[in-house]
Amino acid sequence: MALKIEMLRGFATVARSGNLSDAAQTLGRTPSAVSMMLKQLETHLGEPLFETDRKSKLTALGAYVLEQAERELQQFDNTVKAIEGFAKATHGRVRIATVPSVAGTIIPQVFSRHISDYHNVDIELRDMDSTSILHELSRDRIDIGIATIGQQTAGLSSQHLLSDTFGVICAPTHPLAQEEGPVPWEALANERLIANSLSASIGAEPSIQLHAGALISAHNLTSIMGMVHANIGITVLPKMVINAINSANLVFRPLCGPQVKREIHLLRRADSTLSPAARLLERHILEVATEISQDTLI
Template sequence: MSIRLEMLRAFSVTAGQGTLAGAAAVLGRTPSAVSMMLAQFEQEVGGPLFETDRKNRLTPLGQLVLEESLRATDVFDKSVGAIRRHVLTSAGIVRIAAVPSATVTLLPDVIEVFRRAHPDVRIEISDVDSATVRARIQRDEADIGILSAQPGDPLEGERILSDDLGIVCAEGGPIHKAHLATDGASDWGLLRLEPLIANPLCELVDDPHVDQMRLASTLEARNTTAILSFVRRGFGVSILPFDAVRNQPDGVEFFVPTQSVSQRELRKIKQEKELLRGPVFDFWSLLNE
């Protein structure tokens, strides 16, 4: 008998659960069936994988085998997932992980054009921050990632567009009034007049006032719609790109400080060695049009 994938999976699940009963529940097998499979696996490996019969402590050999088992089952699961995605519909599927501002402003126009050519393609969009975009691409949980980056940073992916970062505040609030009083010659120091609703884009602004306010913030949000709602309710002010607020709702104002102007770039990323095909390639190409 040779080592089979189901042995690797049974072992890694048992090691994670710590008991035969827990592993059996996850695998949909009886505890005795799991125990028998583990015994066969240890015989094939040539040594004990658990310190005791309780299955809650691994031997040094078991630690090594666990790492390889997880690696093997992960590769298998990704391959199966890719095959299933390909046959999910007759047309295919496009999985996108994007920062909220891109979801609100960039993707609707792209999707409108894309669906004219691919009306039957399934589109799945995850609205997440830049760090999660990277993670989902690396884990093959998305085909295309769209993230925010600071111009001048080491290149990551391909640039889609750039726009100015600015302060979004409530109409008639302290910061809005102070901005009007400066005749447009304002700086990021105005943020001291109101609480800051922090979000990951604040980190792209290279200004000490923003750094101080971000560290002192007691409210953080990552969704553009939520941030605008909080600003409108008077919870504070935030920093967003112009493109995200060009059609801002009533009661909200946006301006770009004239001193220490900061920008953000939207960039598209994919797995480094991934060759895009079919609908995914078409969507990738449309992002720059």
């Protein structure tokens, strides 16, 4: 006969209760069934576990078995709890990487609304550029990516998250800030452009020409905004970038013309299945992104 975990649980309950009646009630079984289980355990071990039939005093073997049983039961119960928690999305680990604008807008709203759902979930959040996110996904270093993808979709499962409008960002004292409405590319021909990796991704011919004449190129958002605020020049960035840094002292005007939006996608590897916790986070991200798109971006 093989020892079973419920046999150890039954013995430990009797040992802690000191009698069959109370132990049977705790276990939800009859006293005779518990007594039979104890006899099977003692037969298997070849030695008695209790000094008397009253089950109030353990033998030396009984004391040793109780010590080992309680240790094993705690480990077993913790394992079951972890497995069930993982399946119900209340436990686990989720690795997510996103472009900074989403990290500063959508992600905070997700956790402000649903943080109680992730008390026992280890969440690793990183913000990086889209190219790095695609690289991390290809190496299976993250579970969820939020990025622009271009033509790089091989091996990825992609779901459109939102569209983000590009616009001109300038200081309040700049002449462009004195008008309203979309800005035509021609109006930027004589402007001093502070180029960046996002604006350089716009494939429209007017944008390519404008960037060809840029005297300054910056990659750090703080540096870009500092120079724009100092009226050194203007820059072109998606609207969510401004929302993410909450820069009320700068003016955003959308661009008019072709290819002035970036498409942001929710990504994961096509050959892997997300954990329940990751699927829950993915659903919450989609819900918040839909609301933000309806309210501010479309």
